[in-house]
Amino acid sequence: MTDRAALGTVSQLWRYPASSLAGERLDAISVGIESIEGDRMFGLVDATDNEIARPDRDVKWHKVPRIRTRLAADMKLEVAVPDGDWLAAPGIESDGAVSNYLGFKASIRPFGQENASPTYAGPLTAARYRKAPIHLLTTASLARLKALHPEGVPDPRRFRPNIVVDMDPVEGSFPETEWIGRKLAVGDLLLTVSEPCRRCGFTIIAQDGFDNDPGILRNLVRHNAHNIGVYCTVDRPARVEIGAPMRFL
DSSP: OOOOSOOEEEEEEEEOSBTTSOOEEESEEEEOSSOBTTOSOEEEEETTTTEEOOTTTOGGGTTGGGSEEEEOTTSOEEEEOTTOOOEESSSHHHHHHHHHHHTSOEEEEEBSGGGSOTTOOSOOBOOOOOSOSEEEEEHHHHHHHHHHSTTSOOOGGGTOOSEEEEOOOOTTOOGGGGGTTOEEEETTEEEEEEEEEEOOGGGGSOBTTBOOOHHHHHHHHHHHTTEEEEEEEEEEOEEEETTOEEEEO
16 A cells, blocks of 8 residues: 655656766666666776775775766766766776876776677776665755754765655654665655665765765764665666655555
8 A cells, every 4th residue: 555645756866887986867767676777887996906996995086976977878888087078988098088187097997798888808897786776865864964064065976876855854863764674666666775875985075066074974973873865675667757756655
């Protein structure tokens, strides 16, 4: 039986073609049982030792989230460093632009041959672990963080959600953290909330429009056990569009 009262509506949709690089904001996403179409297909590595980018752990990677990504109509990756042109990736030219921007030799590589084009014969890299197919975040939780840390900028890009739901603030609460085990409908997509999103140092890193801010993570540690947003498993795949209502099942 469905609770007909909508909790909120989808206001942002994101996928992340390359892990740790900037996400691609979309009007709609296609969600399967295991993943969003086009999500986390590539990784960025230090070409000297094959270390994968970890902005949460090493300052040398802190500029990575400013590198833009998008997927062309044929699902091929394109990247652009700040003030740079869009370049096909993986490729010599795009690796050169990324390396020059970061200040050391770096390379974009597919996570497995299944994510590479048929003509790609270069090196691969191992996928970072994936906690769940969907990461959902509400504006109510962002409002709670802002109330705790008024001088901060709790921009959704700090937290890399797939689905951002616009809903009324709940005083004193990060509401979705309390939904573990509950089932949601987001438009035609059916989800089970599986676990809270435990946050790391990525959340404090500066990106376009906001500065480095340790207070973001400090307040999540103090007031919500490191968490904001939730991971969800997929019970029924569907296409989700901006404006879709979210309800409890």
